[in-house]
Amino acid sequence: MTPISIRGLTKRYGHIVAVKNLNLEVAPGEILGFLGLNGAGKTTTIRILLDLLRPSSGSASILGHDCQAEGLRARLNVGYLPGEMGIYADLTGREVLNLLAKLNDPFIDEDRRRELQERLEFPDSDLRRRLREYSAGMKRKLGLIQAFQSDPLLLILDEPTEGLDPLMQESFYHLLLDVKSRGRTVFMSSHVLSEVERVCDRIALIRKGELALLAGIGEVRNLAARQVKVLFTQELSATPGLVLPELPDGACILDSGPLWWNLKVEGPLGPLLRAIATLPVQDIEVTEAKLEDVILKYYREGGSAGKPGRTQ
Amino acid sequence: MRPATLLFQYSLKRVRALALATGLLLAALQIVLIFVAGSIQRSGGFEQLSSLLPPFARALLGPSLATFMSFSGIVCLGYFELAVMGALIAMTITLGATPASEVESGFMDLILARPLARHWIITRTVALTVFVTGVLLVLMVGGTAAGLRLFAPEDVQRPSPKLIFSLAANLGMLALCWGGIAAAIGARSSRRSVAGGTSGLLAFATFLLDYIGRLWQPAESVAWLSPFRYYNPFDLIMGDPLPWKNLAVLGAIAAAGFGAAYFLFVSRDISR
Numbered sequence: 001m002t003p004i005s006i007r008g009l010t011k012r013y014g015h016i017v018a019v020k021n022l023n024l025e026v027a028p029g030e031i032l033g034f035l036g037l038n039g040a041g042k043t044t045t046i047r048i049l050l051d052l053l054r055p056s057s058g059s060a061s062i063l064g065h066d067c068q069a070e071g072l073r074a075r076l077n078v079g080y081l082p083g084e085m086g087i088y089a090d091l092t093g094r095e096v097l098n099l100l101a102k103l104n105d106p107f108i109d110e111d112r113r114r115e116l117q118e119r120l121e122f123p124d125s126d127l128r129r130r131l132r133e134y135s136a137g138m139k140r141k142l143g144l145i146q147a148f149q150s151d152p153l154l155l156i157l158d159e160p161t162e163g164l165d166p167l168m169q170e171s172f173y174h175l176l177l178d179v180k181s182r183g184r185t186v187f188m189s190s191h192v193l194s195e196v197e198r199v200c201d202r203i204a205l206i207r208k209g210e211l212a213l214l215a216g217i218g219e220v221r222n223l224a225a226r227q228v229k230v231l232f233t234q235e236l237s238a239t240p241g242l243v244l245p246e247l248p249d250g251a252c253i254l255d256s257g258p259l260w261w262n263l264k265v266e267g268p269l270g271p272l273l274r275a276i277a278t279l280p281v282q283d284i285e286v287t288e289a290k291l292e293d294v295i296l297k298y299y300r301e302g303g304s305a306g307k308p309g310r311t312q
Numbered sequence: 313m314r315p316a317t318l319l320f321q322y323s324l325k326r327v328r329a330l331a332l333a334t335g336l337l338l339a340a341l342q343i344v345l346i347f348v349a350g351s352i353q354r355s356g357g358f359e360q361l362s363s364l365l366p367p368f369a370r371a372l373l374g375p376s377l378a379t380f381m382s383f384s385g386i387v388c389l390g391y392f393e394l395a396v397m398g399a400l401i402a403m404t405i406t407l408g409a410t411p412a413s414e415v416e417s418g419f420m421d422l423i424l425a426r427p428l429a430r431h432w433i434i435t436r437t438v439a440l441t442v443f444v445t446g447v448l449l450v451l452m453v454g455g456t457a458a459g460l461r462l463f464a465p466e467d468v469q470r471p472s473p474k475l476i477f478s479l480a481a482n483l484g485m486l487a488l489c490w491g492g493i494a495a496a497i498g499a500r501s502s503r504r505s506v507a508g509g510t511s512g513l514l515a516f517a518t519f520l521l522d523y524i525g526r527l528w529q530p531a532e533s534v535a536w537l538s539p540f541r542y543y544n545p546f547d548l549i550m551g552d553p554l555p556w557k558n559l560a561v562l563g564a565i566a567a568a569g570f571g572a573a574y575f576l577f578v579s580r581d582i583s584r
Contacts, residue, residue, distance in 0.1 A: 047421075053581045072428075080422070080425035082425075084418050086414075087417070100422060106314070146422070
């Protein structure tokens with residue numbers, strides 16, 4: 001059953017269109033990074049999935065259940081971490097966890113909670129404290145524990161590592177990979193591109209409410225130009241009878257020296273390698289494109305939905 | 313029912329200190345009033361107090377003046393004194409506006425992300441408002457009973473339990489009415505201050521409307537719009553039976569408010 005299916009989803013606030021005709025499917029067992037600038041429509045989409053907001057048109061379903069018509073069933077197997085943990089400051093961490101767990105199921109899986117506490121270094125003594133004494137990082141950890149504690153089939157996480165220190169971020173990534181290995185699906189919004197690159201299988205980029213890109217991480221990287229440095233054994237100008245080759249489409253020299261070229265290459269490297277085969281090449285250094293480069297390009301300039309990959 | 317019970321328990325836990333403190337203060341006020349009334353009675357001061365009242369106040373109070381300026385009247389004052397009414401109404405408005413407060417804090421996001429139907433939020437709010445109002449009234453009546461036992465002079469005429477019950481019931485229904493109005497406003501609002509402030513202002517405005525309606529004949533034609541019009545403690549003190557019609561009107565306003573809260577909350581977008 002498809003964990004998340006969004007079809008023609010539109011949400012308007014008066015004249016403002018927060019989400020426009022969004023189509024998206026999240027496959028079972030995948031981690032999908034949901035990216036976009038502030039106000040792009042990420043949180044609106046997440047809130048529609050949780051039936052906190054009602055769509056103007058279109059539909060969304062979770063695990064085969066319509067988020068609005070069958071909201072209770074849809075949310076039965078969902079763990080949710082909001083962007084900001086709105087919790088009563090006068091309750092203890094344990095009280096919050098118990099309340100939220102019992103709203104799902106009267107029986108609390110203490111072993112699972114303990115395991116999460118250990119992973120996120122959140123001892124019982126912290127759970128006994130009132131939330132007014134919590135730091136931002138502690139609130140985030142508590143939020144993660146409440147989202148993961150019922151071991152849901154689908155996790156919807158809004159900026160999950162916001163406020164976590166690097167060690168805890170590392171623990172969180174391991175936690176994500178662990179739930180993924182057990183077939184759970186994760187739908188997470190994030191601004192941290194390195195995090196998305198590391199843990200996500202695919203990314204969906206939303207811009208001004210519309211899906212601008214939906215692709216696997218590898219495919220997205222391929223969209224960016226790589227930097228290729230070619231080192232020569234001798235100066236090309238001093239080599240008698242040498243004819244400089246014509247560079248293939250997608251490759252151009254950014255900079256050059258007597259013994260090197262610095263090139264930008266879009267697409268596969270094969271044509272470039274064939275083109276420079278006649279040159280006295282000593283070495284080639286390829287710098288992989290960063291996900292960030294592509295994402296920033298999409299943020300700034302845009303592109304059509306799902307350019308390389310699967311959109312519905 | 314389990315989700316509403318769970319939420320009710322947690323919400324009660326949050327407000328218990330405030331509710332208990334308010335209840336104990338109100339109960340203490342009843343005891344102090346009885347102590348003061350007993351002192352005045354023993355010194356024979358009620359006749360002197362009546363003569364000190366200005367003519368307009370005598371005209372306003374009419375024949376109930378004699379009843380009010382008595383031990384029994386002062387004891388009953390604890391059920392219609394402005395601060396007492398204000399405290400009870402402020403409490404029910406605070407409780408009625410709980411959904412707005414939870415939307416504002418973001419707590420609503422967390423609980424509604426669970427398989428929890430929205431109507432349970434309002435059911436919890438209704439239960440909490442009714443329960444806390446009941447507890448406050450029980451504490452007040454308890455304070456009156458304790459005060460009468462401890463400080464009432466032997467030979468004085470005491471207010472009957474029926475009169476105390478009638479005053480408490482009418483006052484409680486008035487407070488619940490404002491709880492219902494606050495719930496309706498709070499179900500649509502995303503700010504506690506907006507829900508509580510609007511309800512409070514409305515309560516103040518309608519209180520003034522009723523007050524003016526009692527003093528100035530032309531205003532009486534619209535004073536029926538004020539819920540305060542349906543709480544007439546002087547009539548009860550004068551011996552009138554419990555006005556079921558007034559209770560029904562206040563109950564209907566409360567029910568309409570809570571009903572509107574269900575409808576508005578279930579159909580709204582939850583956003584801060």
